[in-house]
Amino acid sequence: xxxxxxxxxxxxxxxxxxxxxxxxxxxxxxxxxxxxxxxxxxxxxxxxxxxxxxxxxxxxxxxxxxxxxxxxxxxxxxxxxxxxxxxxxxxxxxxxxxxxxxxxxxxxxxxxxxxxxxxxxxxxxxxxxxxxxxxxxxxxxxxxxxxxxxxxxxxxxxxxxxxxxxxxxxxxxxxxxxxxxxxxxxxxxxxxxxxxxxxxxxxxxxxxxxxxxxxxxxxxxxxxxxxxxxxxxxxxxxxxxxxxxxxxxxxxxxxxxxxxxxxxxxxxxxxxxxxxxxxxxxxxxxxxxxxxxxxxxxxxxxxxxxxxxxxxxxxxxxxxxxxxxxxxxxxxxxxxxxxxxxxxxxxxxxxxxx
Numbered sequence: 379x380x381x382x383x384x385x386x387x388x389x390x391x392x393x394x395x396x397x398x399x400x401x402x403x404x405x406x407x408x409x410x411x412x413x414x415x416x417x418x419x420x421x422x423x424x425x426x427x428x429x430x431x432x433x434x435x436x437x438x439x440x441x442x443x444x445x446x447x448x449x450x451x452x453x454x455x456x457x458x459x460x461x462x463x464x465x466x467x468x469x470x471x472x473x474x475x476x477x478x479x480x481x482x483x484x485x486x487x488x489x490x491x492x493x494x495x496x497x498x499x500x501x502x503x504x505x506x507x508x509x510x511x512x513x514x515x516x517x518x519x520x521x522x523x524x525x526x527x528x529x530x531x532x533x534x535x536x537x538x539x540x541x542x543x544x545x546x547x548x549x550x551x552x553x554x555x556x557x558x559x560x561x562x563x564x565x566x567x568x569x570x571x572x573x574x575x576x577x578x579x580x581x582x583x584x585x586x587x588x589x590x591x592x593x594x595x596x597x598x599x600x601x602x603x604x605x606x607x608x609x610x611x612x613x614x615x616x617x618x619x620x621x622x623x624x625x626x627x628x629x630x631x632x633x634x635x636x637x638x639x640x641x642x643x644x645x646x647x648x649x650x651x652x653x654x655x656x657x658x659x660x661x662x663x664x665x666x667x668x669x670x671x672x673x674x675x676x677x678x679x680x681x682x683x684x685x686x687x688x689x690x691x692x693x694x695x696x697x698x699x700x701x702x703x704x705x706x707x708x709x710x711x712x713x714x715x716x717x718x719x720x721x722x723x724x725x726x727x728x729x730x731x732x
Contacts, residue, residue, distance in 0.1 A: 388455060388544070388730065389404070389405075389406070389452075389453045389455065389730045390453070390455050390456055390457040390544055390545060390726065390727060390729050390730045391403065391404050391451055391453060391454075391455065391456040391457070391541065391726075391727065392404075392405075392456075392457055392552075392722070392723040392724060392725065392726030392727030392728070392729075393442065393456045393457065393458045393536060393541065393723065393726065394458075394459065394552075394720070394722040394723040394726065395422075395427060395432065395438060395458060395532060395535065396422075396427065396430075396579055396580065396719075396722075397422075397427050397428070397429070397430065397579060397580045397581045397582065397602075397604075398421060398422055398427075398579075398580040398581075398604070399419050399420060399421050399422055399441075399580075400419070400420050400422060400438065400441045400442050400445055401417075401418070401419050401420075401716075401719065401720055401722075401723040402416070402417060402418050402419075402420075402442075402445050402446070402449055402451065402723065403416075403417045403720055403723040403724055403726070403727045404416040404417065404449075404451040404452065404453065404727060405702075405724075405727040405728065405730060405731075407730075407731050408703075411701070411702070411703060412559075412701075412702045412703070413702060413703040413704070413705060414699060414702055414703070414704050414705060414708050414713060415451065415452060415705045415708075416449040416450065416451045416452070416705065416707065416708065417449065417708060417713055417716075417720070417723075418445050418448055418449040419445075419716055419719070420441045420442070420444050420445040420448070421441070422437065422438060422441050423437040423441070424618075426438050426441070429581060429582065429600070430461040430463070430464070430582060430598075431464075431528075432531040432532065432535060435531055435534050435535050435538065436538060438535040438538075438539075439534070439535045439536075439537070439538020439539045440538065440539070441539070442535060442536060442538065442539025442540070442541065443538065443539040443540055445539070446539055446540050446541065450707075454540065454541050454542050455541070455542045455544040456536050456541040456542065456543060456544060457544060457545040457546070457547055457726040457727070457729050458532045458533070458535075458536060458543065458545075458546055458547070458726065459532075459546070459547040459548060459549045459551075459552050459722055459725075459726060460524050460528050460529065460532065460546060460547075460548060460549065461548075461549050461584075461598065462548060462549055462550045462584070462596045462598060463598050464524050464525065464528045465522055465523065465524045465548050466492070466493055466494070466522070466523045466524070467520060467521065467522045467523075467548070468492045468520075468521045469507070469518055469519070469520055469521075470492070470518070470519050470521060471510055471516045471517070471518060471519070472484065472516065472517055472519050473515070473516065473517075474509065474514065474515050474516055474517045475515075481504065481506070481519065482504070485502070485504055485519070485521060486502075489502060489523075492521055492523070493523045495523075495525065499525060499526055500523045500524060500525055500526060501523065501524055501525075501526055501529045501546070502521065502522070502523040503521075503522055503523075504519050504520060504521045504522070505519070505520045505522075506518070506519050506520075507519065507520050522548060524546075529546050532546060533546065545726075545729060547725075547726055547729065549584070549722050550584075550586055550593055550596045551593070551725070552721075552722045552723075552724075552725030552726050553575060553577065553584075553586050553593075553672070553721050553722060553725055554586070554588065554592070554593045554725065555724075555725035555726075555728045555729070556696075556698045556721045556722070556724040556725040556728065557573070557575060557586075557588055557591075557670070557721075557725075558591060559698050559724070559728070560670065560696055560697075560698055561573070561591060563700065563701070564668060564670075564692075564694070565668075565692055565694075569667070570667045570668050571589060571590060571667055572587065572588070572589045572663060572665070572666045572667050572668075573587070573588045573666065573667060573668045573669070573670060574586070574587050574588075574654065574657075574666040574668070574669045574670070574691075575587075575588065575669075575670045575671075575672055575696070575721075576650055576653070576669065576670070576671055576672065576673070576676070577672040577673040577721060577722075578601075578602060578603065578646065578671065578672070578673035578674070578675040578676050579602045579603070579673045579674065579675075579719075580602045580603050580604045580674065581600065581601075581602045581604050582598055582599065582600060582601070582602055583598070583599050583601045583602055583649055583653070583673070584596065584597070584598045584599075585597045585598075585599075585653045585654075585657065587657060587663070587666065589663070594661070594663075595657055595661060595663075597653065597656065597657070599649065599653065601645075601649050602673075602675065603625075603673075603674050603675035605642065605645070606625060606638070606639070606642045606675070607621045607622050607625055608621070609638055609642065610624060610625055610630065610634075610638060613637070613638060614630070614631065639678070642678075643678060643680075643681055643684055646675065646678075646681060646685075647684055647685055647688050647689070650669070650685055650689060651688065651689060654666065654689065665691075666691055667691060667692075668691055668692045668693070669685060669686075669689065669691050669692070669693040669694075670693075670694060670695075670696045671685070671693065671694070671695045671696060671718065672695075672696045672718045672719070672721040673718060673719055673721075674718070674719045676695050676696070676718040676719075677695060677715065677718055681695075682694050682695055695718050696717070696718050696721055697714065697717040697718065698717065698720065698721060698724040699713055699714070699717050699720075699724075700717075
């Protein structure tokens, strides 16, 4: 069984399969400093991934193969992630004296208490989080399970792309790993208790909330940058491909800024506000101290300032590579531009150093 959560002491490529692209990241570490050895982004065929579910394994595998050929990473072992909505997680208490094999046996025998699917239809893994507060005889154990097809489609795509699947993670945990890297560099980091990370992808926006550095909440919503691309296509009568390119280059008519981009920015602010209200309404929290923006649409000019003004919390765009060294073959301006969309790939690659 491929591990979901177990630590692996080997260099792993982080491979993030999103709705519109595959992203590859290879990191190394010298002392306390990380270095980007290789990275790349490869577009996916239309509808190869729909709402984070792979529908064209061959198409995704071929994109990975092109990416590997172009970026020439130094290793072939890879980690990939499933989305939060495809995973059931449960934090349970167990006897601290149990070793890993005994834990696994007990969890399997009790699995039907936590997982609403037959065991032969799921991949399950666990990780000991730490001792239970005020009780050294008990430990907290994080159990994660996903339907076998979710895991196998991703590992099959890696193999078609010429890579060796070594770990299947959960997107929220990958983001948490990358977030730990970013947290010390945030303004007044030592005072930040609760931080919201909004990953605004092409079709999906994911909110991850961290309290004292640990993930406490995840929610996915159907909203993303594709809506802006579709509006550009509709308004200016061009193809989706041309609209996507124009969105990146900014080569659009004079009315674009006011008539198309600004309403989309307002829609993002509205999504951020409503997602936070939903978070407050369904948890014991009633505020966040800071907001980090990730994903392709987070790079829109002045978006962070607009959110800060409307929501009232500090806001900035995530760049997990700001303090990293870059290999000669890595284009500095390209990775700076793609950085917010590489949070999951970064978190997966960071598994190499757990």
